[in-house]
Amino acid sequence: MTEAETAQRPVTDEPLLEVIDLKKHFPIKGGLLRRTVGEVKAVDGVNLTVNRGETLAVVGESGCGKSTTGRTILRLEQPTDGQVIFHDSELGAVNVESADRRTMERIRPKMQIIFQDPFASLDSRMTVGRVIAEPLLINKVLKGQALRDRVAELLKLVGLRPEHASRYPHAFSGGQRQRIGIARAIALNPELIICDEPVSALDVSVQAQVINLLEDLQDRLKLTYMFISHDLSVVEHISDRVAVMYVGRVVETGTTRELFYKPKHPYTEALLSALPQPDPRNRTEAVPLTGDVPSPANPPSGCYFHTRCPYAQEICSTETPPLRDIPDETAGPGVTRQAACHFAEQLDLKGALVPSAETAGGTAEAR
Template sequence: MTDTQHTDAGHTAAPPSRRRRTEPDGARPREAAEGPLLEVRDLKKHFAIKGGALRRVIGQVKAVDGVSLSVNRGETVAIVGESGCGKSTTGRTIIRLEEPTGGEIIFRHPELGPVHLEGADSKTMDKVRPRLQFIFQDPMASLDSRMTVGRVIAEPLVINKVLKGQALRDRVAELLTIVGLRPEHASRYPHAFSGGQRQRIGIARALALEPDMIICDEPVSALDVSVQAQVINLLEDLQERLGLTYLFISHDLSVVEHISDRVVVMYVGRVVETADTKDLYTRPLHPYTEALLAAVPQPDPRNRHTSEPLRGEVPSPANPPSGCYFHNRCKYAQQKCSDETPELREIPHGQGGSDESAARPRLVACHFAETLELTGAVVPSPEAFRAVEVDAAEPTTNGEHR
């Protein structure tokens, strides 16, 4: 996307504007809230397994089991891993769509200061949620098919009593323009749009209350590849213009490499590696990260992977293996890996990190991270995404682009 986006012939979308918030008397300014915007410490989410005639609890599915991460203002942190690793549950638990079993979730609200979301009451959450929004994976399922697009986008503003009347209609038109759609689309229903356009509507709804942070739960996984690039470009442009912070959840490492500043790798509910994006892709320290990078498609036949595919299946979070959860699939595993659980520990600077990221710690949960020589990945350059021209044309009668 450029500063002006053509949505159809003869119509040019104006660049979005960041409207100044009015801070109440005595409110803390944004700069006063020191530390990461979001900080998660030892987060856990366990689901009970019930059985028998009395439906007693006979086990636990440890979907999220001790996840720790932080997201700084203006940063994009990605959570990656195979399906079932707990990354989406982590995002939903952070925003309290799922109630956490344990741990801390600290969101540094500019007026309230550091807020512990895991124990916050409904009144506190009502104040926090406008600042912390969510984009869902399935754009159609996340939109009410009985409501017009205008009502869908206006709903957060109506519920929070922010705007009404003509001001509300003007704000909806502005949000549609920001995401590359036309103001007159407000009168249509979600089924009249393509998948990429529906996701733009979901993004507009998330922007309605001018949040500080958006959790993006696989926002492009349900879209065609060309449309994925359009939506990713839109998210990046919005971040730059509006000063947004993203927690980006995905299994597509080529997309993650393009959009993220740091990457958190999860496996069976636990974090196994955290690093700056460049370091992670060029010099992974955990064998699971190496396996994920080996699965990234290579468009250049000269850069084909020679490593063997990852063997075995993801273990059940209800009955994980002993020691390192990855040891039964790891070609580097030794006896220690099955006997002892590796702690997530910091790797000294100079080992597996670039000089540019020396100020930020690199974490890995592997007994032999310092001695393994793992292979990184060559991924498509950012220009490959920017080469895709954004097309927000009016949908045809069957909901597809013209």
């Protein structure tokens, strides 16, 4: 996202969502009596803050816990431990993890999700109009003609026609189905939408259309996004800040420009080195990573990344580095960002952006 585009959208420093030491462990059953013999640590102590009006991207390899984090925040999965604080203008700071049923009924309409698979997330037995109307009916917001008018308005808002309300999901393409899913997500005028890889199942040309739609709706409706993705090209375009996850933990956070220009964690450097560059003059060799991603059921001691890190030293295998504030020389004096690496200040890591030749210290462009 360009600086001009960001300036048009009101991004504040006021937190809308705070995730504190969030954990989600799935039990491993074994033996004749199906006793618990271990745990899969899908989310293992995640700390995040999402400010009002911004887009926070969560990136990482498949299986790192991105989607489980999003689902646990919404309590589609019950957390094992930790806190999820949603800042509501009426209720104040609500701990979603421990809120009672009545409180959750008031909070849920303000926290919605766009699912990854547009083919599986829509009920094939319902018409499109019923799919979009369902959250309005469940929450007893509208009925009758007012409900039908609202469905027609939502369809037009996402680029579809009101007469599509009488058709069934099988009559639509993947991109159109995802637009229907987006219409359902915004039906209750939410404040936060968790986008769980919303374009990964779509063709590239359709991806651009859906991304542009999400940006347009964010400006119109004052939405806040938590954008889960493994596509760094999409993340670079849409996000204000980025959080990088590895084996259930956040290893680095920072603004999109800072993180893409000068990463502070070796894993982030490896991810950025794999980002395709259309200009052959700007292509560089990918950072080699040895070994496989550790199993979340049996993660290594110390830093989870030390088994694959080309910069690992003895301390990395014995002590777990906390996600800590470190100076950010690219953003100016006194500015900090976060990284979970013992040597974040010493390492000189390569990013996917280089300073623009037009301005000495300003914008950045693709390497």
